[in-house]
Structure formats: C-alpha cells, structure tokens
Amino acid sequence: MQVGIDKMAFATTDEYVDLRELARTRGDEPDKYTIGIGQDQQAVVPPTQDIVTLGARAAAKLLTAEDKRHLSTIIVATESGIDNSKASAIYIKHLLGLDDFVRAVELKEACYSGTAGVQFAKGLVTMNPQSTVLVIAADIARYGLATPGEVTQGAGAVAMLISTNPRVLSLEDTSVSYTKDVMDFWRPLYATEAHVDGKYSTNVYIEFFLQCWQRYQQITGHQLADFAALTFHLPFTKMGKKALEGLLQADQSAVAETLRSQLTASQIYSRKVGNLYTGSLYLGLMSLLQNGTVNAGDRIGLFSYGSGAEGEFYTGIVQPQFKKYLNDVADDLGARQRVSVGQYEQEFNAQLGLNQADIAFDLSNDHETFVLAGQKNHQRIYRRQ
Missing domain, CATH: 3.40.47.10 (Thiolase/Chalcone synthase)
Structure with missing residues (x-):
C-alpha cells in the first residue's frame, strides 16, 4: 500500500519587501543579502494575518468537498503558536468548515515538526486507509528590526493532504x-x-x-x-x-x-x-x-x-501527473505588492504579539478570505470574509 502526499498548496501574504532596498536602508551591501544569505525578497505580514489565516488559506486551495468527507485529522505544525493551550488547528478547522468529527492537534519542535506531522499522518492513514489527513506547516519567522537575523525572516504556510494512492509523492x-x-x-x-x-x-x-x-x-x-x-x-x-x-x-x-x-x-x-x-x-x-x-x-x-x-x-x-496537484506558486508570488521598508517596519510593529488589550484591526482595505479581526476579552477573533 502506497501512502504519501496527495496534494500540496502554498500560501503567503500579499506583500513583500525587496531585500536590496532593505540592505541599503540598513547600511549594508545588497550582495550581503542576495549572495551571502541567498535571499531576494521577504514576505511582509499585515497585523490581520497570522499562522491561522495563512494555514486556512493554504488548505482552502487544495481541499474539495470530497476531500473533506474523508478527512479524519488536521495537524498543524508551527513554532509560532498563538496560544499555550488551544491548538491553532481548531481555529483553522472552524474557518474551513470541517466536520466536528475531525481530530485537530498542534505539533511543536522548531522547524522540524512539519515532518513529524507528515510521518504521524502516514501512520494514521496506514491504520485507516479510507481516511486522509491534512498537515499544515505554518509559521511567521521574526527576529526583530535591524537585527542580524532580520534578513532571514519570512511567513507562509504549506498544506499537504496525506492519503493512500498519493498523486504527488x-x-x-x-x-x-x-x-x-x-x-x-x-x-x-x-x-x-x-x-x-x-x-x-x-x-x-x-x-x-x-x-x-x-x-x-x-x-x-x-x-x-x-x-x-x-x-x-x-x-x-x-x-x-x-x-x-x-x-x-x-x-x-x-x-x-x-x-x-x-x-x-x-x-x-x-x-x-x-x-x-x-x-x-x-x-x-x-x-x-x-x-x-x-x-x-x-x-x-x-x-x-x-x-x-x-x-x-x-x-x-x-x-x-504530480504537477496537477500543486497550486501555481510562481503565479501567486508574482501577484504580490511590493511595500517600502517604512511600511514593512510599521506592519512589523503592529502585530498583536503578546498584547493583552482589546484591539480591533481595520479591515476596510483587507480583501483576504481569512482574517484576524482583533482580540477581545483575551480571545482572538477570526473571520471568513
């Protein structure tokens, strides 16, 4: 029996900063970033986006109604958790409208846990070959403005459907x-x-x-x-x-x-x-x-x-026919909007973070399907628009 990755989809934010511009702003040679580190652009995260919205966005690109009927489990791997107790997978399950008889868990071990999720999913499908498991690896890498690690920040989510008779890998x-x-x-x-x-x-x-x-x-x-x-x-x-x-x-x-x-x-x-x-x-x-x-x-x-x-x-x-079961990543990246270093810094500092106050984000110009609307009574508020 073959078990593996049946579909894959990637989602990131709709904004990016050019690292050549960032290098010049920080007083560095652009080659230090583009050659020395090997990076050209970096996703910029609006305050209305986090691992839940990015994870839901990636999963929505691959899940069909038929996929949802066979789904037994959703596993979210992340080191950017939004709660010390409640799994981000539960928020994503709700945003995707999944059946209540779907198991939802979150995994953590730095950058490795996406692979743990794939291996755990493989085991679950092997035990129940009629089922499928949704694995989402979602993260926002933050090191701080003007820090040595700033050039290695980023954000996005990869969603993978694990099943028997896989069509990708x-x-x-x-x-x-x-x-x-x-x-x-x-x-x-x-x-x-x-x-x-x-x-x-x-x-x-x-x-x-x-x-x-x-x-x-x-x-x-x-x-x-x-x-x-x-x-x-x-x-x-x-x-x-x-x-x-x-x-x-x-x-x-x-x-x-x-x-x-x-x-x-x-x-x-x-x-x-x-x-x-x-x-x-x-x-x-x-x-x-x-x-x-x-x-x-x-x-x-x-x-x-x-x-x-x-x-x-x-x-x-x-x-x-593996290419048929991947979303067009190049097309999605090409549709993003470039923002200035100043706007990137403003959005970096606007993240909800460890703030415990009530907050409502302005959604008037936010056209994403899944958004973080804010926080009230210590509870994050997610919406499907």
Missing part, C-alpha cells in the same frame, strides 16, 4: 531521525522574537544532515546516483547549499552537478518568501517539482531540521 518506509539537546535557537515564552546563535546553528544543521545521510546509506545501501534530487530545510537558501556541499565536497561528477542544479531549482520560491520554519522544506519541495527536472519514478531525498535540535532524512517517489 509516495513516501518510502525508511527514515532516519537524529536528536540531541542543543541550544542553537530558542524562543522563551515571554519573547516574540527568537534567540539564535547563527554560525553555531549552521554547523549543527550540517552535522545533523551528514549523520542522517550516513545512517540512511548504512541501512539502505542507496548512493547519490539513486537520487534525482536532495531537498533541504531552507531557513535561508545558502543553508541548503552549505549542507549539500558538506556532502559533495570536491565532487564534480555528473551526479553531483545534477544535485547542485536541482538544489538551485528548489531554492527559487524560498528566495522570494523567506524563512517558513516548519514549512521551509516543503516549499523547497514544491519549488523543485515546479522548477526542476523531475520525472515520475524519481527518488527525492528530504532533509528536515529543527533547532534544539532534531533532524530527519527520508525519501519519496515522484508520481505521474
């Missing part, structure tokens, strides 16, 4: 997880921005990838030539390149050059959106499937990483 059984107690990145309960040791985190990321890959090879006997592409968690696109080069080293073979070319294809969307935390790996997968050289039957490797730290390497086989 059939997941193979062997996976390798690797976990250690590492303080490379964390966000205390009282903070809206993360703490990160960037250089150390990069080194840990590469180490975890190499450990997972080596163990995977020992178990399966597969070599690089058995893969059409390797995809990576991309908090910034240069990170994936560093991991791949840590494996390839000086290898200039045809196989190595193909993997390098496919990595470039997988980075295209992330360069225009920024860091998605839990969704970064899966936006990279979508970018590969829509921009790379990929054919039915190809094996793709996926490396997931979450600071703290946990990594996992697993694989999937591309299915026929």
Whole structure:
C-alpha cells in the first residue's frame, strides 16, 4: 500500500519587501543579502494575518468537498503558536468548515515538526486507509528590526493532504531521525522574537544532515546516483547549499552537478518568501517539482531540521501527473505588492504579539478570505470574509 502526499498548496501574504532596498536602508551591501544569505525578497505580514489565516488559506486551495468527507485529522505544525493551550488547528478547522468529527492537534519542535506531522499522518492513514489527513506547516519567522537575523525572516504556510494512492509523492518506509539537546535557537515564552546563535546553528544543521545521510546509506545501501534530487530545510537558501556541499565536497561528477542544479531549482520560491520554519522544506519541495527536472519514478531525498535540535532524512517517489496537484506558486508570488521598508517596519510593529488589550484591526482595505479581526476579552477573533 502506497501512502504519501496527495496534494500540496502554498500560501503567503500579499506583500513583500525587496531585500536590496532593505540592505541599503540598513547600511549594508545588497550582495550581503542576495549572495551571502541567498535571499531576494521577504514576505511582509499585515497585523490581520497570522499562522491561522495563512494555514486556512493554504488548505482552502487544495481541499474539495470530497476531500473533506474523508478527512479524519488536521495537524498543524508551527513554532509560532498563538496560544499555550488551544491548538491553532481548531481555529483553522472552524474557518474551513470541517466536520466536528475531525481530530485537530498542534505539533511543536522548531522547524522540524512539519515532518513529524507528515510521518504521524502516514501512520494514521496506514491504520485507516479510507481516511486522509491534512498537515499544515505554518509559521511567521521574526527576529526583530535591524537585527542580524532580520534578513532571514519570512511567513507562509504549506498544506499537504496525506492519503493512500498519493498523486504527488509516495513516501518510502525508511527514515532516519537524529536528536540531541542543543541550544542553537530558542524562543522563551515571554519573547516574540527568537534567540539564535547563527554560525553555531549552521554547523549543527550540517552535522545533523551528514549523520542522517550516513545512517540512511548504512541501512539502505542507496548512493547519490539513486537520487534525482536532495531537498533541504531552507531557513535561508545558502543553508541548503552549505549542507549539500558538506556532502559533495570536491565532487564534480555528473551526479553531483545534477544535485547542485536541482538544489538551485528548489531554492527559487524560498528566495522570494523567506524563512517558513516548519514549512521551509516543503516549499523547497514544491519549488523543485515546479522548477526542476523531475520525472515520475524519481527518488527525492528530504532533509528536515529543527533547532534544539532534531533532524530527519527520508525519501519519496515522484508520481505521474504530480504537477496537477500543486497550486501555481510562481503565479501567486508574482501577484504580490511590493511595500517600502517604512511600511514593512510599521506592519512589523503592529502585530498583536503578546498584547493583552482589546484591539480591533481595520479591515476596510483587507480583501483576504481569512482574517484576524482583533482580540477581545483575551480571545482572538477570526473571520471568513
């Protein structure tokens, strides 16, 4: 029985800031951002948008009435939770109008939990092959204005439907997880921005990838030539390149050059959106499937990483007609509006955050289907417009 990703959809905000302009405003050379970090644009988040609205927006792009009838569970993976108790999945379930007999949970382990959600969903579907599971990886990466991590911010959500007879990617059984107690990145309960040791985190990321890959090879006997592409968690696109080069080293073979070319294809969307935390790996997968050289039957490797730290390497086989079951990400990104650095800073500071006061956001110029209208009596108010 094949189980895997049947459909995928991505959603981000309708605004972005150009990182060349941001670099000049911050007194930096643009190449530091576009080449050194590997980012060109970054999603800007209006105060009326958060992980709930973005997650609902992504899921609405792929769910049909028939899909909803078979849905048993919704899993939301995030490290941008909006409540210490109540799962964001419940808000999304309500906005999507899902049946009350649908299980709804939230998962957390930094950027890794999207992969945990996929693996948990695979197990649920294997136990009940008639059911499907909706996995949503939704996040807003915040490090603060004019901070070293500002250029690695971003926002968005990737929604995936996990089922038998998947039409995008059939997941193979062997996976390798690797976990250690590492303080490379964390966000205390009282903070809206993360703490990160960037250089150390990069080194840990590469180490975890190499450990997972080596163990995977020992178990399966597969070599690089058995893969059409390797995809990576991309908090910034240069990170994936560093991991791949840590494996390839000086290898200039045809196989190595193909993997390098496919990595470039997988980075295209992330360069225009920024860091998605839990969704970064899966936006990279979508970018590969829509921009790379990929054919039915190809094996793709996926490396997931979450600071703290946990990594996992697993694989999937591309299915026929896979492109029909992805939304047109390039078209969506092309329809966004560019905003100035000043407007980006204003919206960054307007987020609800840890504010406990009642607030009502102005929705008069907000045309999104799902919105955060504000907060009243310590309760977030969501609306479907």
